[in-house]
Amino acid sequence: MPMKLHDMTQIMQDTARRGVGSRRWQRPVYEHFLPPCNQACPAGEDIQGWLSHAQAGAYEEAWRALVANNPMPAVHGRACYHPCESGCNRGSLDESVSIHAVERFLGDEALKNGWTFESAPSTGKKVLIVGAGPAGLSCAYHLARQGHTVEVRDAAAEPGGMMMHGIPAYRLPRTELQQEIARITAMPGVTLTCGVKVEDLAKAKVEGGFDAVFVAVGAQLANHLNVPTGDGKRLVDAVSLLDDVSEQKKPQLGRVVAVVGGGNVAMDAARTAERLGAKDVVIVFRYDKDHMEALPGEAAEAFAEGVKIRWLNVVDHFGADGITVENVTMNADGSVTPTGETTMLAADSVVMAVGQHSDLSLLATMPKITVQKNDTVAVDATTLMTGEAGIFAGGDCIGG
Ligand code: SF4
Secondary structure: OOOOOOOOOOOHHHOOOOOOHHHHHHOOOOOOOHHHHHHHHOOOHHHHHHHHHOOOHHHHHHHHHHHHOOOOHHHHHHHHOOHHHHHHHHOOOOOOOOHHHHHHHHHHHHHHOOOOOOOOOOOOOOOEEEOOOHHHHHHHHHHOOOOEEEEEEEOOOOOHHHHOOOOOOOOOOOHHHHHHHHHHOOOOOOOEEOOOOOOHHHHHHHHHHEEEEEEOOOEEEEEEOOOOOOOOOEEEEEEHHHHHHHHOOOOOOEEEEEEOOOOOOHHHHHHHHHHHHHHHHHOOOOOOHHOOOHHHHHHHHHHHOHHHHHHHHEEEEEEEEEEEEEEEEEOOOOOEEEEEEEEEEEEEHHHHHHHHHHHHHHHHOOOOOOOOOOOOOOOOOOOOEOOOOEEOOHHHHHHH
């Protein structure tokens, strides 16, 4: 008689199996892993869970399943570089499931229909969050859902952090961003205070009677190159440029703009320069194409808009009419070697997009918290707690 085993899907014909003894009773071993899309999602979404609701047309259930992990689907459905789709198994058959587009649709449906978050009864615990960027707001949401009282403070005049001041509006429209932020700050127990910089975290914690603190100050200070500026023309950093544009200012960059750097911020700065009227935008990047730092999609969009790039070039010095760049060669260990061959690049403005770091001066009175060499806070990889009990950190100030 066929025998059905509880952990096998097929009927096992035990009389047809070869071998004797234990081989006849070997069972498959099941190991449980995250699906590749979930594994790739930085927000940790249960993608196949919410997609199955969406496929059934149950959009509110889909949205609720999605926001169990990520409270800003309209934002991520626009600004996220969707690594989930690169991980999608369906891509090896025909093409990946359009997770990003469905997420955006669900986010927009929620805004259109006024769906709001649920939260647990108050726990009586009070948490201070420093920074109202993506990490701080997400933390506020998850704590409020669990019934904790949360106070979010941000030095800027409005919440959003790099979503508001770093990602250009052509990639992330401000209406949806502001609506999704407002839905978080309207949750019971959440208070948002903008325009207030926390200077001394230890003092703020004691004075406010907070049970815990989450530091999410981001990385909004621009790095600079240690090269001579001479009587160089207009030299701006990409963070300030993108911030100015987000505030509806119109920086005058001129017709020819050089952007130094090769990451996503460099691409945003280059595309923004074009939108400000530059006719010729050239990125100067120290590595070759195989070592591009920007995401391929971001770079492809910039190049499609006419942005040019000089691979294997470093800045030698800034001059009155532009910058002098030097050709370099790449070494096997990833370093570069100058060749001595230089070229003068005419440019009306030079935009520096060579990375950012955090202002962590608020931690100066907490000696148990370690600030690492690259200006990031050391935290436990699982709990995100710093060396000081009850003080946690996340987002760009721990390195993303
Ligand atoms: S698009 Fe959404 S689901 Fe995909 S990786 Fe980004 S946040 Fe995750």
